[in-house]
Amino acid sequence: MGNPAVVSEALCMCSFGLAPAVLQVPPATKVVIEGRPAATIANMTPANIPTFDMCNTLSNPEVAAATAAKLGVLTPMPCVPVLAPWLPMTTTTIGGQPALVAGSTCLCAYGGVVEITLPGTTGVLI
Template sequence: MGALLSCSFGAAPAKLAVLPVNRVNAEGQPAATIMDHKPMVNIAPFGVCKSMANPTVSAATSAAMGVLTPMPCIPATSSPWTPGAAKTLIAGQPALHAKCTCTCNWGGMIKIDQPGTGKTTVT
């Protein structure tokens, strides 16, 4: 919870939100798993998107005669974070750690820039 994320096609950082459904805390915050990848629930928008694979960016760029026209980011993350912790499970799912990444359907690579915890480690 509270980890700072970035997307390779986004313009601004976003915070990871973790719902307290697994009843496991790390340093007072709900602990994340690889399944905490839901757009607008766990992963907030990254400002504007610059990916031409995003239909809104593609349409706006076409309307601007080929000049790249970023559009508001709406994350489209249908796949879980990878790789996840090898040994630490939370509610039967691998725990999220600082080296995990998540791919947006529009081609962006989402990574954790600053973990939400500083003292907790997972294996």
């Protein structure tokens, strides 16, 4: 059996973020599951995942600069995710892109691992 499909308003979390983010999926794909637009692996832009509130990794230049200014005391700064496409891919496509399913992860350029915590649906893609 497959994993549940991910839809708009699913929750995701970054390992270096301080709060979960709500995935926003535009209705452009025209595929709806349980009343919400279905997500694809391409839904990883700032329009889809704007922030995880604050970032707390020194690999983020803003966090490193703020921490240096505070003489080494870790100082989280506003999160602006820089994400790679989601993995793993499925064979099911939506608008020519692999569908996003629960269990998928993506990486932030600053080293964080983003994962789907609540897919927003119970529907399983085949």
